[in-house]
Amino acid sequence: MPEQNVLIVVDMQNGVFASPRYDRSGRGERINQLIDRAGRVIFIQHAEGEMTQGSEFWQLLPELHQPESAISVTKTACDSFYRTTLDAVLKELNATRFTVCGCATDYCVDTTIKIAASKGYAVTVASDAHTTGDRTHATAQQLIGQHNEVWRELSVPGNPVMVKTTAEILADWK
Incomplete structure (x- = not known):
């Protein structure tokens, strides 16, 4: 059986976007294109501070497509694998490769990509479907x-x- 196209969407949540993020609508549109074509979608949701699990800030952005078969993994660190079920979920799906998109490029997306690669997962990054905010010394x-x-x-x-x-x-x- 061929491996399905697994998409991991990192931290596209109301609370994360309470601060301005670069090209929200364009990034969201491209993420939706990926969601619509992926075989499986895994939403990573950060829980910290006001973003308590189940709260309005923790919820995914309303403009994101949310397939009924999507899987949700809650995390408390930048690393989507740290003390989460993500590894187990990927093993259950027999997924050795996946595509990553989401927010924030320089924190949770970056950490998740690097940890996944060192764990042996084949990672593809959607270069135009991740975002962040302006920082003190660099623009988004x-x-x-x-x-x-x-x-x-x-x-x-x-x-x-x-x-x-x-x-x-x-x-x-295709």
């Missing part, structure tokens, strides 16, 4: 560009992280 656009470059060049022998646009990923999923 600069951070997104820099992280796409870093992930392309990440040294994980035998398991390079792939960085592709949403259109390229969708073409691969």
Whole structure:
């Protein structure tokens, strides 16, 4: 049986977007395109402070498509694998590869990608479907560009992280 296209959507939550994030509508539109074509969708939701599990701040953004078969994993750290069920969920799905998108590029998305690659998962990053906010020393656009470059060049022998646009990923999923 061929492996299904698994999509991990990180922290696209009301509380995360209480602060301005770069290109919310464009990123959301591309994430929805991925959601609509993925074989399985896993939503990672951060629980901390006002974003307590079940609260309005913890909820996914209302504009995101939420398939009935989607799986939700709650985390409390930047790393989506740290003390969560994500590894077990991926094993249950027989998933050795997945695509990542979401927020925040420079925190939870970055940490999740690096941990996943070092765990041996084949990771593809949707280069135009992750976002963050402006930081003290860099704009969101600069951070997104820099992280796409870093992930392309990440040294994980035998398991390079792939960085592709949403259109390229969708073409691969045909």
